[in-house]
Amino acid sequence: MSWERDGHVWISPQTGARWVPTIGLEVHAQLSTKTKLFCGCEVSFGAPPNTHTCPVCTGQPGALPVLNEAVLELAVRAALALGADVARETHFDRKNYFYCDLPKNFQTSQYDHPFCSGGGIELSSGVFVRLNRIHMEEDAGKTMHTEAGSLVDLNRAGVPLIESVTEADLSSPEDAYEYLTRFREILQFAGVSTADMEKGELRCDVNVSVRPEGEEGLRTKVEVKNLNSFRHVQSSLEHEIPRQVAAYEAEGAGAVVQETRLWDPDREETRTMRVKEGESDYRYFPCPDLPELHLTEELIESQRALLPELPKERRARYQSELGLSEYDAGVLTGSRATADYFEEAAERSGDPKATANWVSNELLRALGAGEVKAASLAELSFRPSDLSLVIQKAASGELHSKGARELVRECLRTGEGVEETIQSLGLDEVIDDSQLEAWCEEALEANPRVRDEVLAGNAKALGACIGPVMKASGGKADPKRITEVLKGLIEGSS
């Protein structure tokens, strides 16, 4: 059954009734620190189980937490990047609940005095998604459910997170997707989180309710968990919204209960997570092991100074000042590493448009295709200075465009420098015109119809001869020059 939509309104295929969803997001993001929130264990990914643990993060009797100063700095910077107000006084609270991967059976988090409030993100539709709050907290460990029971790895226990909670300002699965994209890029640009979902550095829970268009007040909201990618967030909403509408239409008010549901990406459905026994009663109270915090003007200003230009501003500047298209500006701000790479290369080469083309057509393509072993442009041995050198050589005619492309690909493949690669590819060998003319004549003789077609006005026919000449030159000849020579030969002989 397909659901027709009219903007944010979902039209029931059963009744034709118009329903509106209301969506809020809770996002946990891991801060990019070297060590955990309260102990000196290194933050790791993919390490053997329980190798990054100590008395503190395994909750041994008697162990005590000491706050990592970098957490405070990164959290404040994140708040500033999201336009939030940083509280001057804050503290940690204990959130008490039992679970096997929560070693102390309380999570050190923040309750009634989160370190910041307010702020938000504007979507392309112009909707401003408000943030209710952001707070700092420690991550739990990881539990693997097996036939032999559950197995707990505490490497993640105590990793620093910020949890941000939006107001219910989103009204479509696409909004949710866009919000998350923007949220991630802001954290990445601000340098506070690498926010890699595959590594669990960014996790999202969704709260969603539906109501008939025009109805006052909100209906029961459902929390959806286990959303491991932005796509999952979007698809889970695309399924959960119709599920709630159908339930209301079939069973009336009360059909949707307040619960937590899990998204099953294989079966493309949400289903009730087995209901936890008892009501959640977290018995929050201030953590007596951690003194109060005063977020000073000095700390806040030092973090503000470290805040780089954010993606939205960069996109606008690339278009207005560098004359790039909206599309290119979007591609080049896809990550902080890409944008920083591009800007450095563009500055050095003095040709932003050419730089933009090289970055998106060659470098990002090679990265995406897995042709180079690097997670981002920041890791390439082919530096922005190398790219600008290539661009300058191409502009001066020292390299022809095909040769330049070959050069860049070879540099990426081998990791060698630009000058060495020019030599090893023989791109510096000059082909003298008499040799070129000889090859062109050979090609024209082999394809006699070309001469006639060109003379009849079809210049494109020359193409059939360019390939053989390139081949004869070992790829070193400049296609532009070949065309000129061919034209000269045909015109001269007529």
Place this chain on the structure above:
Amino acid sequence: MNAPFEGLDATGLRDAICAGQRGVRETTAACLDAIEASQDTLGAFLTIERESALARAEELERSDAEPGPLHGVPVAIKANLCWEGHETNCASRLLEGWRAPYSATSVERLLAAGAVPVGVTNMDEFAMGSSGENSAFGPARNPWDTTRIPGGSSSGSAVAVAARLVPLALGSDTGGSVRQPAALCGVYGYKPTYGRVSRYGLVAFGSSLDQVSPFVTSARDLALCMSVIGGHDPRDSTSLELDAPSAALRGEVALTGLKVGVPKEHFPPELDKGTRAACEAALARLEERGCELVEVSLPHASYAIPTYYVVATAEASSNLARFDGVAYGQRVDGDGSLNSMFAATRAAGFGDEVKRRILIGTYALSAGYQDEWYGRATRARTLLRRDYEAAFERCDVIAAPTSPTVAFPLGERTEDPVSMYLADILTVSASLAGLPAVSAPAGFAAPADDPTKSLPVGLQLTGPHACDERVIEVAGLLESTSDDHLKTPSGGAA
């Protein structure tokens, strides 16, 4: 019983060892023998670490290093202080067999000073109790009368020092757990200013109240011990950034004209007659030495017990949540689910008093009751702190009985938790205010139930925040007025 160190205090013993008058091994062995001989009657120790003690004694004797301030001094460690490789079971079934994977800072500092830990002492389970009767492994007994309680929760450490089995033992004081048994056993028990001794490695009961606290037999030993275990520790966020208190006591002259505040609320009508008389006599001796007695008031003293018990149990309910059978301690499987494993483990592992306090604390923090209980108690705590601030505007130290009675018979109060809680009525106030307080030997009195007996009485001296040296010096002054501190029980080893 043999006398392992002939009535010497820790300072005297160290001096004798350093002067070559005694060997470390000989001292250690004598001490271990005396402890073993005392176990059936006193039950002060949970484990006697003969092997490690003798090995360490030998190592110290062989070492060429400069002897430390506690060189060769046998010490006992309360069973809630982590001592790496040794059983730190908190006198609980739940932690039976658990060997600490690391050492508490205070234990590390004792070791670094050359002390020889000889064993782990008995206590009320998880430091919850005022009589020593809540040990899962049977109570320790008062050496002055083995039918009576030694006080608690640091029962075994108090008994070990009172019976002269060791000259120095570590305990922990949350609401009087060192001062009260020190009073009842006739030794010095000192609770430092909150934050003066690191809590790292002390199994937490009430985190905002707990302090590692020593028992000794002389005022100069208090100074010596505090100079070793005191001082800032970066592993405890609540550790004050102050140096350890000085090892030396200033002379009596410095104390002339000292104003000793006498709070009328701590001499209530229901105070034991003998206790009152002994304390008043001690105050009179201080007056003779040039101190001025001034009446002060602690108007909120009658709220100290409920305030203390609500705060301490709330914190305890969270601190003890970690004992769940996952990463350490004993486990009981339950019906196969994780939650039933938690609940079965905790039900089997904890004794009645621990359960009582966890239940009270959980309730005091739970939704709907938090404001009424935990919230009110933390605010009442503020009033109690202000009481002391006001009182210290009129005096330099405050003096009062440590315990409202001398040692009561084993079993007398076990059926009545409220009467047991009232044993702490005079000690909890200083804990709530975080102030330094010592219980010093102050004579003897007959218990109300048996006029033929003579049992120790303690005088509690409380100082302003961080004035630890002053408190110890006044204890020294009082010590010079009598030989109460030199009297030893016939049941002891001396």
Place this chain on the structure above:
Amino acid sequence: MRETADLARLDLSDEECARLEPELDSILEHFKALSELDLEGVEGTASVGLQDVTRPDVPQGSMDPETLLARAPRERDSHYQVPRAVGGSE
């Protein structure tokens, strides 16, 4: 009482409940004195002392995993093993 015990993960027998409940009631009754206090405008003291204690973000090394895992009641493939859990962390 049962609710509180469940929150605290204490599996109390009926006999224990019957014994502990009146004790807890009498304790709480005694503590009710707190409600007499006029606490208007009084801030709470949640902990005594310090502010702004932090440490530098410098790795201190972790503990040998065997030391900690060896203390677990049950271990499997370098993990803490527990009965099959449902639900998850918050």
